[in-house]
Amino acid sequence: MQNEVMFAGFGGQGILMCGKILAHAALEEGSEVVWIPSYGPEMRGGTAYCLVITSDKPIASPIIKNPANLVAMNLPSIDKFAPEVRPDGVILINKSLANVSSGRTDVDEILVPVTEIAIEVGSVKAANIVALGAFVARSKIVDFDVLKEMVKKEFSTKKKFLDLNMNALERGRQAAL
Amino acid sequence: MGKTFKRPEALSENHTHYCPGCTHGVIHRLIAEVIDELGIRKNTVGIAPVGCAVLAYNYFTFDFQEAAHGRAPAMATGIKRVRPDLNVFTYQGDGDLASIGMGEIIHAANRGEKFTSIFVNNAVYGMTGGQMAPTTMPDQKTTTSPYGRDIGQTGMPIKVANLLAALQTDAYITRQTVIRPKDINKTKKAIKQAFTYQLEGRCFSMVEVVSTCPTNWGMTPVEAIKWTEDNLLPYYELGDYKTPQ
Amino acid sequence: MGKILMKGNEAIGEAAIRAGCLNYFAYPITPQSEVAEYLARRMPEVNGVFLQGESEVAVGYMIFGASACGERVFTTSSSPGVSLMSEAISYIAGAQCPAVFVNIIRGGPGLGGILPSQADYFQATKGGGHGDYRLLVMAPASVQEAVEMVMKAFPLAEKYRNPVMILGDGLIGQMMEPVEFPEDLRTEPSNKDEWATNGMSTRGDDKQNLVKSLYLDPTALNDHNLLLKSKYDQMKKEEVLYEPVNMDTDYKALIVSYGTMSRVCKSAVAMLKEEGIEVGMIRPQTLFPFPEKAIADAAEKSSCKIILSIEMSMGQMVEDVERCVKGKLPVSWYGKCGGDVPSPEEIMDVVKERI
Numbered sequence: 119m120q121n122e123v124m125f126a127g128f129g130g131q132g133i134l135m136c137g138k139i140l141a142h143a144a145l146e147e148g149s150e151v152v153w154i155p156s157y158g159p160e161m162r163g164g165t166a167y168c169l170v171i172t173s174d175k176p177i178a179s180p181i182i183k184n185p186a187n188l189v190a191m192n193l194p195s196i197d198k199f200a201p202e203v204r205p206d207g208v209i210l211i212n213k214s215l216a217n218v219s220s221g222r223t224d225v226d227e228i229l230v231p232v233t234e235i236a237i238e239v240g241s242v243k244a245a246n247i248v249a250l251g252a253f254v255a256r257s258k259i260v261d262f263d264v265l266k267e268m269v270k271k272e273f274s275t276k277k278k279f280l281d282l283n284m285n286a287l288e289r290g291r292q293a294a295l
Numbered sequence: 296m297g298k299t300f301k302r303p304e305a306l307s308e309n310h311t312h313y314c315p316g317c318t319h320g321v322i323h324r325l326i327a328e329v330i331d332e333l334g335i336r337k338n339t340v341g342i343a344p345v346g347c348a349v350l351a352y353n354y355f356t357f358d359f360q361e362a363a364h365g366r367a368p369a370m371a372t373g374i375k376r377v378r379p380d381l382n383v384f385t386y387q388g389d390g391d392l393a394s395i396g397m398g399e400i401i402h403a404a405n406r407g408e409k410f411t412s413i414f415v416n417n418a419v420y421g422m423t424g425g426q427m428a429p430t431t432m433p434d435q436k437t438t439t440s441p442y443g444r445d446i447g448q449t450g451m452p453i454k455v456a457n458l459l460a461a462l463q464t465d466a467y468i469t470r471q472t473v474i475r476p477k478d479i480n481k482t483k484k485a486i487k488q489a490f491t492y493q494l495e496g497r498c499f500s501m502v503e504v505v506s507t508c509p510t511n512w513g514m515t516p517v518e519a520i521k522w523t524e525d526n527l528l529p530y531y532e533l534g535d536y537k538t539p540q
Numbered sequence: 541m542g543k544i545l546m547k548g549n550e551a552i553g554e555a556a557i558r559a560g561c562l563n564y565f566a567y568p569i570t571p572q573s574e575v576a577e578y579l580a581r582r583m584p585e586v587n588g589v590f591l592q593g594e595s596e597v598a599v600g601y602m603i604f605g606a607s608a609c610g611e612r613v614f615t616t617s618s619s620p621g622v623s624l625m626s627e628a629i630s631y632i633a634g635a636q637c638p639a640v641f642v643n644i645i646r647g648g649p650g651l652g653g654i655l656p657s658q659a660d661y662f663q664a665t666k667g668g669g670h671g672d673y674r675l676l677v678m679a680p681a682s683v684q685e686a687v688e689m690v691m692k693a694f695p696l697a698e699k700y701r702n703p704v705m706i707l708g709d710g711l712i713g714q715m716m717e718p719v720e721f722p723e724d725l726r727t728e729p730s731n732k733d734e735w736a737t738n739g740m741s742t743r744g745d746d747k748q749n750l751v752k753s754l755y756l757d758p759t760a761l762n763d764h765n766l767l768l769k770s771k772y773d774q775m776k777k778e779e780v781l782y783e784p785v786n787m788d789t790d791y792k793a794l795i796v797s798y799g800t801m802s803r804v805c806k807s808a809v810a811m812l813k814e815e816g817i818e819v820g821m822i823r824p825q826t827l828f829p830f831p832e833k834a835i836a837d838a839a840e841k842s843s844c845k846i847i848l849s850i851e852m853s854m855g856q857m858v859e860d861v862e863r864c865v866k867g868k869l870p871v872s873w874y875g876k877c878g879g880d881v882p883s884p885e886e887i888m889d890v891v892k893e894r895i
Contacts, residue, residue: 138545138716145545145718153545153716157571157654179807180715180800183883337741340609343752352750358737360608361752362601363631369598373605374737376589377563377613381739399601402594 119174121259122182124199125249126167127191127212132246135272136189137168139250143260143268144172152177165194172259189253191232191245196220208257210249210294228256230293236286241279244286251290262291303327305336309353316509316516319347321473322415323354325483326384329490330357339382340374342367346388347421365396368403371410382493383410389430390420393453397429400459404499407464411489412499414455417506418527425511429453432526437511452530456503460536467492467500468537472528474507474520481533498539505531543718548683548708549574551719552616552642553582555690558721560729561612561640562588565602567595567621570654571710572644575616596621600628607637608751610736612694612729614640618710619648619660622668629703630669633768634753636735638697641675642690642706644713647879655879656710656800658852664707665828665860672765674772675705676779677827679798683717685825691725696779698730700771707827709852711800711881772829781825782834785809790843791820793895796835796861797850798824800881805850808887819891820844827857835864844869846894850887851875 123140125133134155141153152171169185171177186207190196193216196209200220203209208226211218214233230252236245247269254265269287273280302308305327313319330336336357343351345364352359362370367385374383385392392400392414400412419437420426426439430452434443444452456470467489471482482504489500505527507519514522546554553575556564564583566576576592583590589606593599599615603625606613617625622643632639645660647653664677676696680686686708693704733743737751755761783802786809797805802823809819822838824831839847847869849858858873865871874890876882 141716142545145543151545151716151718154711155714157710157714177803178810179804179884180711181804181881181883183885337746338739340737340739342605349754352748352752356748358739358749359751360605360737361635361750361754362604363627366598366601366604366628369593369601370605370608372591372593372598373565373602373607373613374609376565376591376602377606377611378609378738381609398594399598402598 120171120177121173121187122169122171122185123187123189123253123257123259124167124169124185125189125191126165126195126199129164129166131166131191132243133166133191134168136246136250137170139265139268139272140254140260141170142271143265144170146264146268147260149173150175150177152180154180167195187253187257187259189249190216191249192216193218208253210253210256212245212249226256228252228294230290232290235289235293239285239289240282244283247283247286248290248293251287252294255291255294303331305330305356307354307356311354312350313347314510316507316519317347318417318473318504318506319415321479322413322482322504322506323351325479325486326413327355329483329487332487333490333494335382335490335494338380339384342370342383342385344385344387344391346391348386348388348415349422351386365391365394366399367391368396368399368408368412372403372406372408375408375410379409379496382490384490385410385412387412387414388421389416389418389428393429393455401462404459404466404501405462405464407466407499409493409496409499411493412501413486414501414503415506416455416503416531417508418452419508419511421508421511430455432530454531456501456536459501465498465539466537467498467539469501469535470503470505470531470533472505472523472533474523492539505533543720545716546683546719547574547714547716548686549644549713550578551683551687552690552706552713553578555687555721556614556640557582557586557588558726559691559694560726561614561694562586563606563611563613564589564615565591565593565599565606565613566615567593567599567617569618569621571646572616572618572642572713574713575642596624597627600625603639604628604632604635604637607632607639608635608737610729610732610738614642616642616644618644618646619657620651622660622663626663626669629675630671630673631753632703633673633675634671635751636701637751638701639703640690640693640697640706641703642708645707645709647877653879654710656852656881657877657879658709658799658801659854659856659877660707661827661851661853661856664705665830673768674775674828675703676700676775677705677707678781678825679707679827680712681799681802681823683712683715684719686712687719687721688725691722695727695730700775701735702771707799709800776829779826780829780831782831783823783825784834785821785823786813786818787820787822787838789818789820791818791841792843792845793819793891794838794844794847795819795821795850795891796824796847796857797821798827798857801850801852804882804884805887807884808891811884812888812891817892817895830860830864832864835861836866839865839869847871848891848894849873852881853877
């Protein structure tokens with residue numbers, strides 16, 4: 119079974135890292151995985167997205183026209199990617215920056231005030247982790263405890279951000295229930 | 296009997312292809328003598344340029360690489376970085392080093408690569424048949440400056456030793472000539488000094504040698520020496536431009 | 541050791557180290573600068589050489605100089621940078637030195653773009669630099685394959701005393717996949733005392749070694765070129781690699797595709813099969829030598845009506861495919877090279893429309 123998620127937002131929102139942590143979790147579970155970034159001259163503020171593909175079989179095409187799921191961290195991401203999501207997928211929208219529906223009725227759409235929650239736990243920079251927690255809790259694309267371990271690992275060398283991000287992950291999970 | 300004149304071990308028995316009156320032969324011999332005296336022949340790699348000295352490897356008895364036009368300093372960098380124990384020198388003319396290879400020589404010098412460049416400056420392209428070089432003198436006639444070098448169009452001749460000495464990195468930069476016996480002795484001393492700095496792992500070193508090209512200048516060898524004294528040496532002043540700290 | 545998740549560019553850098561290559565010279569260019577960034581950190585840890593040259597022109601000759609004294613050495617670049625290195629590549633091939641070049645292709649011509657492309661097929665397989673020379677060209681379709689090809693490239697370069705090129709695209713460099721570094725691909729450098737300018741004292745002899753590509757005598761130059769040709773002919777006999785996909789069926793069409801593009805085609809082949817349409821595929825893993833016989837044989841299949849060369853370029857590999865098919869079947873090209881990689885659905889549509 120192949121599964122995909124497109125993470126999309128502004129450059130600087132930690133989109134690529136979000137996908138990377140998920141990819142590590144999938145690998146930890148023994149899945150095949152591909153992580154594909156958008157890359158380009160825009161380092162801050164431009165559009166950024168990354169696609170994570172997981173599968174129990176070797177992954178052929180890294181190019182996916184219709185991803186199973188979408189995490190949209192800003193408004194342009196909804197416009198660009200929401201129409202492409204496959205029916206029955208999860209579309210997670212960052213309500214703090216885009217308080218709108220994708221208009222899709224054939225998907226599991228969830229609006230989470232990701233940025234606000236991140237500010238509440240202590241840093242707007244943790245918005246990506248809030249979104250990741252919410253998305254994984256909702257889609258169950260990987261086991262949540264495995265994800266938790268990967269977040270812990272990611273911040274193991276940045277101790278002062280560890281608690282903050284673990285908290286962000288948990289708050290994301292709760293928001294998605 | 297005093298000293299006998301003999302061929303240095305580092306010099307092969309091949310006859311050179313250089314024109315009568317050309318100074319490449321003298322400079323080759325000086326390099327060979329220095330290599331013999333330092334006992335480094337079996338640990339030396341030379342790099343031949345594109346220019347009259349492209350076949351220089353036929354005249355030496357140690358390892359040689361042949362570079363593309365101007366790229367000898369990059370090749371020397373490659374060798375010294377992976378085999379710092381080898382003694383490496385580039386042998387380059389003015390078209391090779393000061394025109395097409397200017398980028399490579401400046402960056403190699405600026406990185407302080409521990410090799411030696413022997414830069415033979417005779418103010419003209421030799422092998423291709425006497426075209427204008429970056430070191431050609433103002434109003435000097437060449438096949439591509441038939442009315443004389445127009446500095447309004449082509450700028451002033453480049454003083455390579457001065458240019459490299461201006462870099463902030465430690466180096467040994469000197470300009471010598473081989474047109475008179477006393478100059479030949481000084482040039483040999485400079486080459487020996489340059490190789491010694493290299494062997495000590497001290498710095499980049501370049502010996503610019505002001506030379507003649509009777510054929511492409513359209514002169515006899517004797518006239519060429521006179522022309523060098525009158526025209527080149529006042530502009531390309533001899534001496535050490537930089538010594539390592 | 542289990543699999544680790546690595547970006548293609550970083551995995552390529554690590555693969556070279558694991559293959560025993562501790563010398564790297566490079567100049568930054570998108571989309572492969574991560575190789576240089578990775579090795580700037582990593583080479584000092586293994587007492588290796590890392591140097592950022594002043595230009596790709598200079599880097600090409602740093603590779604030449606290092607390789608000419610018999611040391612394992614490699615560089616990575618992307619299209620415009622490889623154009624600049626092509627001068628040195630011609631000299632290295634002419635002087636018969638081993639070296640490994642990795643081209644993570646971006647769009648062209650000129651500055652082109654920075655997104656994935658396969659538009660350097662001609663440059664890699666037909667020349668790039670001047671003169672009659674060939675590179676042994678391998679094209680990975682995954683990060684794992686990139687690792688293995690880089691590791692195999694060094695002994696191959698030494699076997700033939702010829703540059704080997706790994707031809708990836710921006711996606712191979714940028715994406716992350718799980719990788720492992722096979723221990724059995726690590727080899728000792730071959731004996732180079734016969735030809736390398738590594739210093740007579742290193743070899744313990746008194747014979748000048750000369751690394752050169754100049755042969756002024758016409759007979760000598762012709763003989764030299766015949767010698768080079770014999771190596772390329774040997775590569776054609778011994779080094780062809782390709783992956784057949786769905787070839788044991790009565791396929792109606794045959795796709796020839798390599799690298800990232802071939803993965804998309806592989807998905808399309810599987811999806812078409814679900815719809816009852818059998819399509820075979822040959823994925824060249826070496827682009828030179830090209831799997832000529834495999835393609836010629838595949839074109840003999842009576843069920844096959846058309847051959848499609850699908851590439852992220854405007855019809856480059858298709859010329860080689862046509863050469864192999866020799867007019868026995870129609871050969872058709874499909875591709876894009878602006879940076880948008882065609883999707884499997886798009887390939888399905890193309891196949892359906894053309895069979």
